[in-house]
Amino acid sequence: MDFTSLAKLPIIDGHVHFVHPERLDEMLALLDEAGCERANLVCIPNPDGSTHNPAALYFKERCPGRAFLSAALEYAPALTEPARAAEILAGQIGTLRARGFDGLKLIEGKPQVRRLLPHPLDGPLYAQVWAALEEQQLPVVFHVADPDEFWDPAACPAWARESGWDYSDGSYPAKEDLYSEVDAILRRHPRLKITFAHFYFLSAQLERAARFLDAHPTVCFDLAPHVGMYHDFARRPEAARAFFLRYQERIIYGTDLDTRPLERGEAGRRFMRFIPWLVRSCLEVAGPFTAPDGTAFHGLGLPRGVLEKIYHANFERVYQPGGG
Ligand SMILES: [Zn+2]
Numbered sequence: 001m002d003f004t005s006l007a008k009l010p011i012i013d014g015h016v017h018f019v020h021p022e023r024l025d026e027m028l029a030l031l032d033e034a035g036c037e038r039a040n041l042v043c044i045p046n047p048d049g050s051t052h053n054p055a056a057l058y059f060k061e062r063c064p065g066r067a068f069l070s071a072a073l074e075y076a077p078a079l080t081e082p083a084r085a086a087e088i089l090a091g092q093i094g095t096l097r098a099r100g101f102d103g104l105k106l107i108e109g110k111p112q113v114r115r116l117l118p119h120p121l122d123g124p125l126y127a128q129v130w131a132a133l134e135e136q137q138l139p140v141v142f143h144v145a146d147p148d149e150f151w152d153p154a155a156c157p158a159w160a161r162e163s164g165w166d167y168s169d170g171s172y173p174a175k176e177d178l179y180s181e182v183d184a185i186l187r188r189h190p191r192l193k194i195t196f197a198h199f200y201f202l203s204a205q206l207e208r209a210a211r212f213l214d215a216h217p218t219v220c221f222d223l224a225p226h227v228g229m230y231h232d233f234a235r236r237p238e239a240a241r242a243f244f245l246r247y248q249e250r251i252i253y254g255t256d257l258d259t260r261p262l263e264r265g266e267a268g269r270r271f272m273r274f275i276p277w278l279v280r281s282c283l284e285v286a287g288p289f290t291a292p293d294g295t296a297f298h299g300l301g302l303p304r305g306v307l308e309k310i311y312h313a314n315f316e317r318v319y320q321p322g323g324g
Contacts (some may be wrong), residue, residue: 001277015224015254034276042105043072070105090128109144122184134189203232222254234298
């Protein structure tokens with residue numbers, strides 16, 4: 001991918017999955033190519049009860065200046081003592097910084113995960129976790145909902161269905177139910193420092209996205225792509241640009257770079273090189289442009305001062321201890 005025409009600015013990628021320690025050099029090469037100095041490694045639990053936390057700690061140990069770490073909650077110890085599960089999870093928040101983490105990542109609002117761990121996000125299992133996060137002002141990257149297509153059997157892409165993300169059989173929570181749970185959490189804890197991943201899946205509803213950010217001044221959105229997100233912006237380029245200008249302090253660069261697709265060989269590697277190029281081009285290019293595969297996009301042509309905030313200053317503000 002050609003990054004040479006893109007801005008030379010310090011960049012922090014707020015949303016990177018580092019799962020395979022043996023792929024450290026490949027991940028560093030991907031970050032380097034995209035002009036990205038530092039990355040926030042967002043950890044999630046595995047179905048077997050382990051987490052990505054050890055891989056992220058390994059990355060930070062090898063490259064201390066390049067990583068922020070967002071820990072996954074560890075459910076294994078909570079499962080052995082169900083009566084104390086809420087307390088055990090909340091206890092993990094208190095030790096995050098001492099264990100080398102900068103914040104928390106929650107994938108628990110993804111419908112597939114929300115069904116697997118059938119606990120309301122605003123329910124008793126997490127009540128003390130939210131209280132501790134607010135009290136200690138620890139930043140959270142929170143994945144809530146998913147693209148609308150995943151609830152629609154006619155529109156759900158085959159690759160999403162194969163990943164277990166076809167939610168059309170009625171056994172998964174509805175997108176609005178997940179948003180209601182988040183609203184309840186934010187009513188109780190209005191000072192939570194949450195970055196909602198993937199633009200909170202509201203890229204097709206910019207007016208609603210604006211109302212949400214207005215109502216909750218301590219939350220941000222990240223730009224890690226999902227199916228259709230940058231096409232949504234391209235469909236309404238003027239409205240999207242106005243949104244980015246108005247909320248320039250509330251948007252954090254992110255790509256979802258991930259070592260797992262690298263396991264698929266060249267196609268996965270090509271896709272991982274494409275994503276940062278796409279996100280950066282959508283922010284920087286003024287007007288229409290074409291991806292190498294011929295797909296048409298429309299860049300927002302954001303001014304350099306706005307790019308500075310989205311690429312690093314907003315993240316730094318949120319992640320500096322005591323910052324907001
Ligand atoms: Zn992700």
